[in-house]
Amino acid sequence: MRAVWNGAGIAQSEDTIVVEGNHYFPPDSVRREVLAPSASHTSCPWKGRASYWSATVDGKTGQDVAWAYPEPKPRASEIAGYVTFWRGVRVETG
Numbered sequence: 001m002r003a004v005w006n007g008a009g010i011a012q013s014e015d016t017i018v019v020e021g022n023h024y025f026p027p028d029s030v031r032r033e034v035l036a037p038s039a040s041h042t043s044c045p046w047k048g049r050a051s052y053w054s055a056t057v058d059g060k061t062g063q064d065v066a067w068a069y070p071e072p073k074p075r076a077s078e079i080a081g082y083v084t085f086w087r088g089v090r091v092e093t094g
Contacts, residue, residue, distance in 0.1 A: 001025070004090045005065060006057040010034050017079055019047075023091050024082035030066075040064050047076040055089070065089050 001023050003011035013029035040052040048071060052064040068083045069076060085091060 002092055003030075003085045004092065005034070005055045005062055005085075005088065006060045008034070008057040010055055010057070010066075010089070011083065011085070017082060019076070019079060019084075022084040022086075024068075024079045024084045027068075027081045027083065030083045035066060038064050042067075044069075044076075046073060047079070048073040053083075062088050 001013060001016045002009050003025065011025040011030040013025050016023040016025050034055050034057055035053040036056065038052040038054050042050045044050065048069050050067045050069055053066040055062045055065045065087045066083050066085050068081055069079055070081060072080050
């Protein structure tokens with residue numbers, strides 16, 4: 001799987017974990033240099049507290065396009081630190 005923002009690959013892995021239709025990418029498969037931490041957080045009753053990042057590629061920024069659960073609740077422990085995307089990021093095969 002590959003995550004693409006503004007024409008650039010920002011994550012790629014053959015080992016994503018699919019939860020609720022979202023591909024969660026392993027932490028080491030994400031190009032952290034294009035992501036900046038956001039002040040945004042949300043809470044999921046079974047996954048826990050999510051942290052968000054914005055992505056900047058070629059001068060264009062997508063606000064809160066990525067999120068992860070750094071310390072998920074026990075039922076979601078398999079996605080600890082894994083990153084998923086939305087808001088204009090295309091997740092595609094290959």
